[in-house]
Amino acid sequence: MTPALFLDRDGVVNHEVGYLSHSRDLTFVDGIFPLCRTAQSLGYRLVIVTNQSGIARGLYTTQDFENLMDCIRDEFEKEQILLDAVYHCPYHPEHGVGEFRREHPDRKPSPGMLLRAAGDLALDLSRSILIGDRCSDIAAANAAGLRHAFLISGTEPHPCPGSYTLIQHLAEAKSWLTANSNAIDPGA
Numbered sequence: 170m171t172p173a174l175f176l177d178r179d180g181v182v183n184h185e186v187g188y189l190s191h192s193r194d195l196t197f198v199d200g201i202f203p204l205c206r207t208a209q210s211l212g213y214r215l216v217i218v219t220n221q222s223g224i225a226r227g228l229y230t231t232q233d234f235e236n237l238m239d240c241i242r243d244e245f246e247k248e249q250i251l252l253d254a255v256y257h258c259p260y261h262p263e264h265g266v267g268e269f270r271r272e273h274p275d276r277k278p279s280p281g282m283l284l285r286a287a288g289d290l291a292l293d294l295s296r297s298i299l300i301g302d303r304c305s306d307i308a309a310a311n312a313a314g315l316r317h318a319f320l321i322s323g324t325e326p327h328p329c330p331g332s333y334t335l336i337q338h339l340a341e342a343k344s345w346l347t348a349n350s351n352a353i354d355p356g357a
Contacts, residue, residue, distance in 0.1 A: 180302035190229035200339030278308030
């Protein structure tokens with residue numbers, strides 16, 4: 170079983186623009202490629218876990234989401250980084266339209282996407298980490314029993330409950346991974 174680096178998408182992988190659905194609006198967060206390249210070299214699987222209430226709200230389609238993810242995967246591949254999996258939750262319990270209006274165990278703060286990834290990819294959650302920009306990301310990481318969670322500062326007006334490290338830049342998480350690389354080896 171291997172550890173994973175779980176990444177929220179909007180605000181961590183790419184800049185938050187509000188319901189991103191087109192590649193023309195896509196810009197990557199500084200440091201995402203070096204972070205992922207380092208994590209990959211240390212044996213982490215790379216998994217994106219993202220709530221996509223824009224689908225639930227009818228602002229874009231699942232196909233729009235998949236098309237954008239294809240562009241993101243292409244950019245990662247150009248950087249010689251493999252995204253092992255992408256999980257998304259297209260549901261919202263209040264603002265969803267039609268079939269998308271419901272609560273779902275995949276919707277963060279619930280840990281469903283992380284738990285599914287663990288089963289699908291044979292991941293060791295106790296050695297995995299998550300980087301997010303919302304309290305819901307931290308809650309999902311804590312509920313799934315992840316080893317560590319990082320919260321990018323600037324998006325939440327108040328401290329989040331739970332266990333995490335607040336960071337300003339992805340380079341801080343990259344440094345942490347390098348300094349703690351022996352912790353992913355179960356024999357270390």
